[in-house]
Amino acid sequence: MSDDHNAFWADDIADEIEARDPADPIVIKGGVSPSGVPHLGHFNEIMRGYFVAATLRERGHEVRQVFTSDDRDALRNVPRTLADSDWNLVGLGDVDAGALGRNLGKPYTDIPDPFGEHDSYGAHFTDLLARSAEAVGVDVELVSNTDLYESGEFEAVTREALAKRDLAREVLAEYQDGVDESYVPFMPQCSDCGKLTQDVRGVDLDAGTVDYRCSGLDAGGDHIDGCGHEGTATLREGKLPWRFEWPAQWKVLGVDFEPFGKDHAEGSWPSGEEIARRVLDIDPPVPMTYEWFTLNGEPLSSSAGNVVTVDEVLALLEPEVLRYFFVRNPKRAKDFDVERIDLLVDEFDRFERVYFGEEADEDIEPLADRAYPFLVDEVRPERVRLPYTFAAVLGMTDDRDLRVRMARNQGFVDDDTPEWAVEAALERVERARTWAERTNNAYDYRLQADLPETDFDDDVAAALSDLADFVAEGHDGEAIQGQMYEIPRAHGVEVGDFFAAGYRLFFDDTEGPRLGEFLGELDESFVVKRLRRDG
Secondary structure: OOOOOOOOHHHHHHHHHHOOOOOOOEEEEEEEOOOOOOOHHHHHHHHHHHHHHHHHHHOOOOEEEEEEEOOOOEOOOOOOEEEOOOOOEEEHHHOOHHHHHHOOOOEHHHOOOOOOOOOOHHHHHHHHHHHHHHHOOOOOEEEEHHHHHHOOOOHHHHHHHHHOHHHHHHHHHOOOOOOOOOOOOOEEEOOOOOOEOOOEEEEEOOOOEEEEEOOEEEEOOEEEEOOOOEEEEEOOOEEOOHHHHHHHHHHHHOOOEEEEEHHHHHOHHHHHHHHHHHHOOOOOOEEEEEOOEEEOOEEOEOOOOEOOOHHHHHOOOOHHHHHHHHHOOOOOOEEEOHHHHHHHHHHHHHHHHHHOOOOOOOOOHHHHHHHHHHHOOOOOOOOOOOOHHHHHHHOOOOOHHHHHHHHHHOOOOOOOOOHHHHHHHHHHHHHHHHHHHHHOOOOOOOOOOOOOOOOOOHHHHHHHHHHHHHHHOOOOHHHHHHHHHHHHHHOOOOHHHHHHHHHHHHHOOOOOOOHHHHHHHOOHHHHHHHHOOOO
């Protein structure tokens, strides 16, 4: 890649693709094995591909964004967490885990759906992935590997790999231990037990078959035993090993660009690149290695149960904020911290303000100018963004009119704000409310719409009235917080008792957020009325 980088990394990739003079449609691919819950980490490939596809389309190209479901892979272990079609995450105790265990070694498309909602385990989790992409506004073409094998689309490339199996063995031996003279780049599926096996005893290319013994397969550091059956399989009844299947996908689908994680960059990409050129006689696609990101500081993992789904994320923030998370430098590791998701939203809001010239930042302005239009469905300068934590404050009440008054008092909306912009701004309130509830943070309180029953002594009541007068003078939250220490002392009231009285008035509770600052964000007339116990 040239040293003359564009402001947006997707333009660099598009330049590199165009330099090869590809024919339209340009094919961008990603892929995942549907081994469990589709999580946010899987969206690295989808979103990297999306931005490159959008850039190429802007340049006038026809583009196919393809995403393969590697659903002929074998189930190698039983994940700790699954998800039903409504995105409810469940543990193994909520499904027939024994049935999954008995299907180890079988392709995902031959394993029953644990929820009985789709034709197979593979179809279930592929459908969740497709719906996730749709929810983020990414139009991907899902392709099933099982379909490619069963329809015969993979047959020619499989035959080619087997015809050149001596060369295939020689190439692979440079990258993988344990490749001996008996190695054959094909894994037949046992006609008796349905498991995949690595034990190929003979190849007959004229007949298009392989002879096998069902000895099972290696799965990481473990081995899944086969049933011992000896049989014959066609080239449609099995699969290529991953290091051959990946370049085979490039050839069958005509792939021009594929992003992938750093694990592949250090492993299967170098071998795939050489297999593509030396065995399959094609040029590999333009590559892009991206860094993984973590979830709350820990690696994302379907099998370990450390996942956050797109459905969960979109309950907390807008699709354009999620797109922004992926627009940033793909080579820099990032953490998706649910507890501090407000920081990500604030960062996006600033990015948007820089694009519209409402805030200056020379460092991010070039990227904002180029990439922001790819993040939103429509560029609309009238759009209103409520700060996320302020939206969480508004979420403490269900009173829509009060929410609008509070937003108006803080200067976020006025008489010239279009109604659609007000409604769109209020949608963030619901998301911020969900965030407060899920993380049980400082905003997870409910503002009482009606005056709670109270019984304050005269000194406390007088102090509350003085605070009401101070608020009515138009002071900000910081000043109100300071007075909450001064006013009770002037009336001989314990500061703790005074705060407790305030929490009782507004939350019907004995604790809550930093009360003075919180009151400064509420509707002034509402606060004054409540402090005076008028309703």
